[in-house]
Amino acid sequence: VQLVESGGAVVQPGGSLRLSCAASGFTFSSYGMHWVRQAPGKGLEWVALIRHGGNNIFYADSVKGRFTISRDDSKNTLYLQMTSLRPEDTAVYFCAKDLIAVAIDSWGQGTLVTVSS
């Protein structure tokens, strides 16, 4: 399993950004996928989940209405569209693979998003 995130950048408060995660080594379309973030020096915070098929989508309350998770199974790619970004969204964002709705069994290396003026 390989998960490679990209798209992290420095963005101003109120701005937007789209993260991508290229997946390989497994049948991407068969698995749910997560975004999990980690603020500098802090713990892990789950952000969003999209189940296989793409019809069941869930968000943490902290990002609901501002972030959109999506997937393109033809490209084996997961996305996170982030809008109305706030300084507290500053974090490393990890793409991660779901383990049959009980845990997260594979993680990417992460991409850093910094929200600052």
Added chain:
Amino acid sequence: EIVLTQSPGALSLSPGERATLSCRASQSVTSSYLAWYQQRPGQSPRLLIFGASSRAPGIPDRFSGSGSGTDFTLTVTRLEPEDFAVYFCQHYGSSPEITFGGGTKVETK
């Protein structure tokens, strides 16, 4: 929302010693949905234990998980140098409601 409280916040031990990490849930959870992760400095998290006590593929048998209800434990029987890291517990709830504990750092004495 279920809150997971990990203790201690940090643990100072020597290689070869036993590490016992605690994760307490604010309400009873189903063991099937309790997992543990290891995060070494500068690396991504790695799944160690799922279902409270099942080791993930490739995880050495010195790592074990136990517990039920509100109290769960991760034990490392003999610490190897590569085991000095931060450990997180996680609950994968329905809805889903996925929460992590604050972490326990296992550091070298």
